[in-house]
Amino acid sequence: xxxxxxxxxxxxxxxxxxxxxxxxxxxxxxxxxxxxxxxxxxxxxxxxxxxxxxxxxxxxxxxxxxxxxxxxxxxxxxxxxxxxxxxxxxxxxxxxxxxxxxxxxxxxxxxxxxxxxxxxxxxxxxxxxxxxxxxxxxxxxxxxxxxxxxxxxxxxxxxxxxxxxxxxxxxxxxxxxxxxxxxxxxxxxxxxxxxxxxxxxxxxxxxxxxxxxxxxxxxxxxxxxxxxxxxxxxxxxxxxxxxxxxxxxxxxxxxxxxxxxxxxxxxxxxxxxxxxxxxxxxxxx
Amino acid sequence: xxxxxxxxxxxxxxxxxxxxxxxxxxxxxxxxxxxxxxxxxxxxxxxxxxxxxxxxxxxxxxxxxxxxxxxxxxxxxxxxxxxxxxxxxxxxxxxxxxxxxxxxxxxxxxxxxxxxxxxxxxxxxxxxxxxxxxxxxxxxxxxxxxxxxxxxxxxxxxxxxxxxxxxxxxxxxxxxxxxxxxxxxxxxxxxxxxxxxxxxxxxxxxxxxxxxxxxxxxxxxxxxxxxxxxxxxxxxxxxxxxxxxxxxxxxxxxxxxxxxxxxxxxxxxxxxxxxxxxxxxxxxxxxxxxxxxxxxxxxxxxxxxxxxxxxxxxxxxxxxxx
Numbered sequence: 271x272x273x274x275x276x277x278x279x280x281x282x283x284x285x286x287x288x289x290x291x292x293x294x295x296x297x298x299x300x301x302x303x304x305x306x307x308x309x310x311x312x313x314x315x316x317x318x319x320x321x322x323x324x325x326x327x328x329x330x331x332x333x334x335x336x337x338x339x340x341x342x343x344x345x346x347x348x349x350x351x352x353x354x355x356x357x358x359x360x361x362x363x364x365x366x367x368x369x370x371x372x373x374x375x376x377x378x379x380x381x382x383x384x385x386x387x388x389x390x391x392x393x394x395x396x397x398x399x400x401x402x403x404x405x406x407x408x409x410x411x412x413x414x415x416x417x418x419x420x421x422x423x424x425x426x427x428x429x430x431x432x433x434x435x436x437x438x439x440x441x442x443x444x445x446x447x448x449x450x451x452x453x454x455x456x457x458x459x460x461x462x463x464x465x466x467x468x469x470x471x472x473x474x475x476x477x478x479x480x481x482x483x484x485x486x487x488x489x490x491x492x493x494x495x496x497x498x499x500x501x502x503x504x505x506x507x508x509x510x511x512x513x514x515x516x517x518x519x520x521x522x523x524x525x526x527x528x529x530x531x532x533x534x535x536x537x538x539x540x541x542x543x544x545x546x547x548x549x550x551x552x553x554x555x
Numbered sequence: 556x557x558x559x560x561x562x563x564x565x566x567x568x569x570x571x572x573x574x575x576x577x578x579x580x581x582x583x584x585x586x587x588x589x590x591x592x593x594x595x596x597x598x599x600x601x602x603x604x605x606x607x608x609x610x611x612x613x614x615x616x617x618x619x620x621x622x623x624x625x626x627x628x629x630x631x632x633x634x635x636x637x638x639x640x641x642x643x644x645x646x647x648x649x650x651x652x653x654x655x656x657x658x659x660x661x662x663x664x665x666x667x668x669x670x671x672x673x674x675x676x677x678x679x680x681x682x683x684x685x686x687x688x689x690x691x692x693x694x695x696x697x698x699x700x701x702x703x704x705x706x707x708x709x710x711x712x713x714x715x716x717x718x719x720x721x722x723x724x725x726x727x728x729x730x731x732x733x734x735x736x737x738x739x740x741x742x743x744x745x746x747x748x749x750x751x752x753x754x755x756x757x758x759x760x761x762x763x764x765x766x767x768x769x770x771x772x773x774x775x776x777x778x779x780x781x782x783x784x785x786x787x788x789x790x791x792x793x794x795x796x797x798x799x800x801x802x803x804x805x806x807x808x809x810x811x812x813x814x815x816x817x818x819x820x821x822x823x824x825x826x827x828x829x830x831x832x833x834x835x836x837x838x839x840x841x842x843x844x845x846x847x848x849x850x851x852x853x854x855x856x857x858x859x860x861x862x863x864x865x866x867x868x869x870x871x872x873x874x875x876x877x
Binding site: 283284286287290291293294295296297298300301302304305307308311312315358359360362363365366367369370371377378379380381382383384385386387389390391392393394395397398400401402421424425428452453454455457458478479481482483484485488489492509512513516517524527528531534535538539542543546 | 576578579581582583585586587588589590591592593594596597599600603604606607654655656657658659661662663665666667675677678679681682684685686687688689690691692693695696697742745746749773774775776778796799800802803804805806810830833834837838849850853856857860861864865867868869872875876877
């Protein structure tokens, strides 16, 4: 053997390794610190203004008292409406991919396009919906906003549905069919039922994805300083109101923007946590 | 709570309710139509952007991509400024985030006690889900002022006037510039990429790791010579996924990039990206050509991100597309 044990060589390898451990730990520390810092300023700036008025009063003119009622109500309406569309289309499409798509070239294409839609820039979805639902009808509307959000949530639901349904064992399907049930019947009454927690997780992850989206709402639902329940008119939403308030020159509006940002962060984090505990992290991204 | 793997099937409905074969076919058709709606959505997206942007492409031709003139008053539009801004911020953020993301993933998989690593990984994943508007506000109100006072001003004071460093660091010292925008983007894509890298590192067969440790490799050698080469292909996919996210990110960038037209003049000068330009100007667009130019910008952004995301998906999940 031509490589004798050398103390120098050994020491150098050890040193390099220590350096490596130090660098990766440093990277982790930095990442955690940056993210904690963001949460910290969110809480510090937002918690002071968080009171009952935020939920019960509409947005104020600068300098007056007010809250974010029109914004959070609008967000809730549009997100719920979007989720109805997304859950119906997403679960059906995911079912097709998981149950009928094997060995089908078209399914490969749909699966791929769905994965692309999953990370498509949300502002482009806003432009698309503007072209099909705002421009032809000459007006911004909450409906357009909800459709834009549905476009973003559907791929999430589709992907989770497909993943969770593929986890169900074949024995289940065979047992159902052995009893004489048709394929569709087995899927609806056995497989869907067995995947229920996974399907709920998919819906929750989709909901979490859209509840903080701002860009697709800017030119679809626009915003509205008053409380509105009319789907054919512009409607306020929490993210667009935050955007407007944060960039304004008024201190009290900025304070409300921080409160809104805190609310959104809390909402998104808790929906994500609930979704994850339902399936204990078995869903892939 | 039942685990998805061990479901408790309910009793089947009575025989009389069993559906006919026709219902089966109907159900399959309904599912198929839903999948087609999804596909139509993506094609509709492409077509509507191309259609809406057509007047601008027609008016300015290929020059639309290479002119940096963006003037709503004279109705002259060129996309080069936002395109360069988009590419510069995205690649700069990748440069900052990539080593950190790889470091975090390696630490979580190799060095951190698994109990803690599990919780850290969940925390990182959750933070990837925080909406971009929150990052944007933090960037504008916390990062930008701090950056201006503690980094930008001292740097401006210390460089020699007229030197190349002065050119690189020149700009209004308010912290709203290309560099801070990239920094925010880096913080946003960091958890995203770290999560994917961690999953990839976990997927390395334990035999390979253990064999390497068994012949006396240090952790550095195991990771550098065995694990990273093993995940090489998918890792490129993960990077492109992060790039795709950085390219299309809107709100966080709009808050902090300063929103000025034309080419970015230095690292610390204000600029714009495609997404930030659209977000800023669309609702205030003055004429039809202005709107068309913004939608044409969106079309360009779509092409850039589609290339990146499609490449990422093919590299990350080749077995899904067979």
